[in-house]
Amino acid sequence: MNEDIVESVKKAVEIIDKKGFDGDVFGIKSRNISYSIKKGELSDSSEYQDNGLGIRIIKDGKVGFGYCTPGDEEKGVKIAEELSAVSESIDLRLPEKNDTPEPKTHDKKIVESSLEGKGAKFTQDVIEGAKSLEEDIIPTRGGLAISIGTKVLGNTNDVFLKQKGTAISASVLTTIPGKDTSINASESRFSRKMDLDFKDVGKSAAEKVDSLRESSEIPKGKVPVVMNPDAFGMLMWFGIVPAIDGENIRKGKSVYEGRKGEQVASENLLMKDDPTKDWGIGSGPFDDEGVPSEETSIIKDGRLKRFIYDLEEAKKSDTESTANGMRGGFKNPPEITDRNIVLRGEGKDKDDLLPDDGILVDGVMGAHTLNPASGDFSVVATPAWLVENGEIKGKVEGAMISGNLPETLKSIELADDYKKSYESIGSREIKMDLPSARFNDITVSGN
Amino acid sequence: MSLKDIIDYVRAEGADYCDIRKERWDSTNLTLKDGEIDKVTSGKEEGAMVRVLYDNGWGNVGISDLEDLKGTADRAIWMAKSNSKYKKEETGMADVETHEESIEMSMEENFLDVSIEEKVSFLKDLEKQLNEDFVRSTELRYGDGIVDKEIATSDGTHVKMKIPRIVTYLIVIGKSDTIQRASEGIGATGGYEVTERAYDKKDVVLQRLKTLLKAETPPSGKMPLIMDPHLTGVFSHEAFGHAAEGDLVSTGNSCLEGKIGEDVASDIVTIKDDPTMNGYGSFPFDDEGTKAKNRILVENGVLNDFILDRENAWKLDMSPNGGARAEDFRVKPLVRMSNTIMEPGDMSFDELLDEVDKGVYAKSSGGGQVNTGEGTFQFNAQEAYLIKDGEIEKPLRDVSFNGFTLETLQNITGITEEMETGIGHCGKGQTAPVTDGGANVLISEVTVGGRE
Numbered sequence: 001m002n003e004d005i006v007e008s009v010k011k012a013v014e015i016i017d018k019k020g021f022d023g024d025v026f027g028i029k030s031r032n033i034s035y036s037i038k039k040g041e042l043s044d045s046s047e048y049q050d051n052g053l054g055i056r057i058i059k060d061g062k063v064g065f066g067y068c069t070p071g072d073e074e075k076g077v078k079i080a081e082e083l084s085a086v087s088e089s090i091d092l093r094l095p096e097k098n099d100t101p102e103p104k105t106h107d108k109k110i111v112e113s114s115l116e117g118k119g120a121k122f123t124q125d126v127i128e129g130a131k132s133l134e135e136d137i138i139p140t141r142g143g144l145a146i147s148i149g150t151k152v153l154g155n156t157n158d159v160f161l162k163q164k165g166t167a168i169s170a171s172v173l174t175t176i177p178g179k180d181t182s183i184n185a186s187e188s189r190f191s192r193k194m195d196l197d198f199k200d201v202g203k204s205a206a207e208k209v210d211s212l213r214e215s216s217e218i219p220k221g222k223v224p225v226v227m228n229p230d231a232f233g234m235l236m237w238f239g240i241v242p243a244i245d246g247e248n249i250r251k252g253k254s255v256y257e258g259r260k261g262e263q264v265a266s267e268n269l270l271m272k273d274d275p276t277k278d279w280g281i282g283s284g285p286f287d288d289e290g291v292p293s294e295e296t297s298i299i300k301d302g303r304l305k306r307f308i309y310d311l312e313e314a315k316k317s318d319t320e321s322t323a324n325g326m327r328g329g330f331k332n333p334p335e336i337t338d339r340n341i342v343l344r345g346e347g348k349d350k351d352d353l354l355p356d357d358g359i360l361v362d363g364v365m366g367a368h369t370l371n372p373a374s375g376d377f378s379v380v381a382t383p384a385w386l387v388e389n390g391e392i393k394g395k396v397e398g399a400m401i402s403g404n405l406p407e408t409l410k411s412i413e414l415a416d417d418y419k420k421s422y423e424s425i426g427s428r429e430i431k432m433d434l435p436s437a438r439f440n441d442i443t444v445s446g447n
Numbered sequence: 448m449s450l451k452d453i454i455d456y457v458r459a460e461g462a463d464y465c466d467i468r469k470e471r472w473d474s475t476n477l478t479l480k481d482g483e484i485d486k487v488t489s490g491k492e493e494g495a496m497v498r499v500l501y502d503n504g505w506g507n508v509g510i511s512d513l514e515d516l517k518g519t520a521d522r523a524i525w526m527a528k529s530n531s532k533y534k535k536e537e538t539g540m541a542d543v544e545t546h547e548e549s550i551e552m553s554m555e556e557n558f559l560d561v562s563i564e565e566k567v568s569f570l571k572d573l574e575k576q577l578n579e580d581f582v583r584s585t586e587l588r589y590g591d592g593i594v595d596k597e598i599a600t601s602d603g604t605h606v607k608m609k610i611p612r613i614v615t616y617l618i619v620i621g622k623s624d625t626i627q628r629a630s631e632g633i634g635a636t637g638g639y640e641v642t643e644r645a646y647d648k649k650d651v652v653l654q655r656l657k658t659l660l661k662a663e664t665p666p667s668g669k670m671p672l673i674m675d676p677h678l679t680g681v682f683s684h685e686a687f688g689h690a691a692e693g694d695l696v697s698t699g700n701s702c703l704e705g706k707i708g709e710d711v712a713s714d715i716v717t718i719k720d721d722p723t724m725n726g727y728g729s730f731p732f733d734d735e736g737t738k739a740k741n742r743i744l745v746e747n748g749v750l751n752d753f754i755l756d757r758e759n760a761w762k763l764d765m766s767p768n769g770g771a772r773a774e775d776f777r778v779k780p781l782v783r784m785s786n787t788i789m790e791p792g793d794m795s796f797d798e799l800l801d802e803v804d805k806g807v808y809a810k811s812s813g814g815g816q817v818n819t820g821e822g823t824f825q826f827n828a829q830e831a832y833l834i835k836d837g838e839i840e841k842p843l844r845d846v847s848f849n850g851f852t853l854e855t856l857q858n859i860t861g862i863t864e865e866m867e868t869g870i871g872h873c874g875k876g877q878t879a880p881v882t883d884g885g886a887n888v889l890i891s892e893v894t895v896g897g898r899e
Contacts, residue, residue, distance in 0.1 A: 035530075042533040042534070044506070045507070045526050046509070046779050047522065048510065049509070049511065050777065065486065065489075066489055067488070067492070072491075075491070076490070083563060085563075086487060088483045140700050175700065181702045181820065181821050181822045182699065182820040184818060251583075252583055252622060331490060333486045366825035367816075369825070369826070371627075373625075373627065373628050374625040374627070376625070378846075378896040380849045397823075400847070402845075446894060
């Protein structure tokens with residue numbers, strides 16, 4: 001049972017090879033430690049060690065996928081082989097040996113901190129930061145998570161790759177209790193190296209909730225809206241990322257279908273997926289199919305250039321994989337997944353982005369209800385503040401903002417305050433590295 | 448070492464409480480896109496989680512190596528001891544009846560005995576029936592999985608259960624001036640016989656897509672809204688049910704805190720969460736080994752109960768009611784819903800319509816989100832219609848609505864007789880299969896968001 005993951009991947013590849021099939025084996029060994037905050041205190045900590053193999057067999061051009069724990073390689077290969085029988089033949093070709101970039105993804109300091117049990121102290125720092133502002137502000141929920149892992153990818157073309165990675169994240173929900181309802185605000189930060197200021201995570205959440213005590217009227221109609229990076233990231237992930245997915249393009253499920261070369265955003269906007277960047281959220285030398293990572297320009301000078309692909313879709317679309325085949329765990333087959341979406345624009349100072357009159361939005365509720373096929377959205381802005389004469393005033397409650405995300409890119413203005421946003425929903429991970437943005441084409445409605 | 452030996456060992460180390468949950472999973476997933484098999488996966492895995500409470504500090508450790516349960520227990524003890532140093536507030540586990548039982552939830556037709564070829568032909572046959580000229584793309588997903596669990600606690604509970612779950616989703620996409628999508632799912636705690644019900648959904652998604660392709664954008668502002676049974680279910684789950692989760696109540700994150708016995712909804716509203724009824728979220732024991740029972744959360748408008756695990760029941764001085772669920776052995780149980788239902792009323796649909804001069808009839812959920820502390824919610828309907836003078840006038844698309852949970856529950860002025868249920872995968876850091884349902888419900892005023 002406790003075989004080393006590297007040996008286990010090698011063993012499974014050998015079994016596939018002996019049977020005369022093509023295939024690849026993806027192994028993960030990781031240790032995940034988390035600490036929970038409840039009602040102003042560290043309440044508990046949890047840990048799990050994951051250890052497993054995802055096995056893909058290509059038999060007569062047909063693909064089957066099985067998973068198992070190390071030690072059960074024979075069984076895992078057998079399951080994958082059986083399943084391949086019912087697949088369509090797509091003659092998938094796995095990558096050959098090739099050079100890979102070496103972005104930084106592993107920070108020894110995170111490993112050391114976890115071994116020394118420092119997570120509890122970091123969590124305590126978040127709590128202290130949140131309590132430092134006003135007595136009635138309570139860090140009611142939140143936590144800290146540390147993840148240390150090794151990914152191993154081997155295939156029957158003698159490719160054998162290994163990547164070590166670390167990540168740390170902290171989040172906190174601060175609350176001002178009220179008679180009927182409370183006021184809430186949260187802050188979360190993510191990094192792959194040991195550079196988070198834990199006290200500041202708590203303090204930022206406290207400052208945010210403190211600024212929500214007074215209410216303002218919701219301005220209605222076409223009103224300029226400035227979104228902080230987390231809110232902007234959520235909308236972009238649900239609204240634009242599906243539209244650049246190669247499969248959605250081929251199947252006519254994207255607003256960008258047949259529009260390559262067209263002006264789809266303001267002239268100075270660059271959007272790329274760059275997994276080769278040091279310490280990027282989804283950075284790594286290769287994707288989960290063993291394709292060397294590369295930078296993909298999606299929108300350049302406002303024009304639509306390229307979409308993202310995994311091996312299977314690249315084959316079907318008659319193009320090359322852009323190293324976007326990711327698995328989200330050993331139990332899942334590769335899927336087209338964004339890795340580090342980066343937006344670059346004019347990069348104004350955040351203060352210069354604020355309109356004379358409009359709203360500032362820190363979070364959105366219901367981003368996942370966005371229509372992924374059209375990019376139409378209608379979400380609640382919360383927390384959000386009124387901006388009057390260029391100054392941030394009281395909160396606006398229940399403001400609904402709606403529009404079409406791809407259309408808004410044509411007149412969007414970007415700031416230069418980049419932030420890494422990370423959230424996991426099921427086996428999918430939202431990973432964005434975006435600045436604040438101003439939208440001039442959004443409708444605000446509400447009470 | 449047996450689970451009992453491990454528990455005795457942990458207790459001898461001075462722990463106040465300990466439990467072990469051992470699980471073995473066997474799952475298969477198929478995706479058919481545009482009539483062709485896209486992904487086919489299957490696998491087995493096993494693992495366990497040990498939880499230890501020591502002097503108010505918790506340590507929870509999950510592992511996929513069942514041969515090292517003692518080492519896992521040692522790690523959990525160490526973590527609980529370390530955390531207890533930071534804990535000032537006392538905690539404990541409310542008493543429950545202990546059980547020694549083994550339950551296997553039944554399958555009429557065991558899906559483990561159905562060949563992968565047969566599962567593929569079921570999806571392909573279903574897909575053929577979605578072949579209409581306005582359908583541009585289809586996606587069908589099938590999943591089955593059975594978990595074999597063994598739970599032992601230091602209080603003496605030792606239960607074993609086998610829970611089979613099966614699910615099928617139908618998604619159709621079409622294009623007019625915009626791209627539109629319609630989806631429906633069926634799922635249950637049961638066997639392969641459940642797949643028959645997927646055929647009932649094909650006409651629903653086709654009709655919905657056809658309607659959406661000629662739909663207009665909705666008006667915005669405050670107006671009356673009728674939710675169909677599926678949306679009522681999702682509203683009951685999202686807006687109300689989450690706020691009734693004991694862990695959110697005990698940490699000051701629920702608008703229902705301190706309101707047991709108070710009027711929180713109009714007196715025609717009764718909401719239950721019942722893991723013992725037939726649904727996708729059913730189970731015989733929760734993941735702390737507490738026997739499942741029906742929870743009447745709101746009775747005729749009065750808040751009656753919360754969903755509670757043992758620790759939050761202790762904190763709130765209430766009785767645990769089997770509310771602890773964990774996604775798998777990697778994670779600790781959280782307070783979760785199961786099958787959440789708003790009980791039907793006595794009106795007809797026409798009577799509801801008669802009440803509305805200008806408003807929206809919103810059908811089937813396109814997702815939603817809540818803030819349980821502030822008591823606010825946002826939902827999207829997959830399908831919607833404009834109502835004028837008590838008549839359904841024209842279809843609308845991209846309808847979303849939001850409001851304050853407590854105010855909206857009081858604004859419920861009519862509920863019809865017929866009840867339907869739907870399924871979902873509820874996310875709260877972990878995923879849980881759930882059922883929700885209800886009847887057509889009239890809300891006298893809610894904020895509808897639109898682009899007009």
